[in-house]
Amino acid sequence: MNKPILDELSVFFPCYNEEKNIQNTISKAIPVLNELVKKWEIILINDGSKDNTATVLEKIKKQYSKDDISIITHNPNRGYGGALKSGLYNSKYQWITFTDSDGQFDFSEISNLIKKQQSTKADLVIGYYLSRQVSKTTIITSKIWELIVFILFGLKVTDIDCGFKLINKKIVDTIPKLEAERGAFISSEFLIKAKKAGFKIVEIGVHHYPRTEGKATGRNIKVILKSFSDLFRLWFKINFHRA
């Protein structure tokens, strides 16, 4: 067994209708945490799931019978942004990571994010997709979105919405108010505000696998429209009020 490479890490997983995926995701994550991290916690965020996610989460908590695993329940559903905020503001350790519950990322790659942070002394390590398992339309929409974010806010990263990040808690403590609830805007809002506050952001490639169970909900038209309206509202606020 390797030596732990990090003292403490909070890990959270946003879950929306992930009854078929979350057990597998957690079973893979725990051995990795035991090997790499001295002290860790896992926060499972059930964002008003309509399937049996709640029961599965209770089972996971019992199975490991640890205080290290806690569950936050939203009822009703708040959306991806709401779930991310619950995770960020309830994480107790100095380093925070989150990733998807559906198994599309390989949690063991957290070791690469940690090593990247340690070699660069960055405050935030964000993933970019080495091979993204989504449609061409999604890739084009994301690129247009990233171009608009660059024009409006000067933020340039490879994949703004990549759902695998390692965050120093001091960023979360510095940015007490994230607004995005519904929609995918939360990732952009978080990065825009972290950059504006002067934090160092670096990127690292991560693998991405097809979803095998359940349904992706992150990209329906309502989510996209809400994300654009949030983006322009933030731009207006920063330029015409004081953010």
Ligand SMILES: Nc1nc2c(ncn2[C@@H]2O[C@H](COP(=O)(O)OP(=O)(O)O)[C@@H](O)[C@H]2O)c(=O)[nH]1
């Ligand atoms: N909390 C919350 N999580 C969501 C919601 N929609 C998706 N998620 C979670 O966010 C992650 C990514 O969502 P997914 O629909 O797979 O998006 P995609 O892989 O980016 O197309 C998964 O872990 C989902 O369970 C939502 O409305 N609320």
Ligand SMILES: [Mg+2]
């Ligand atoms: Mg997914």
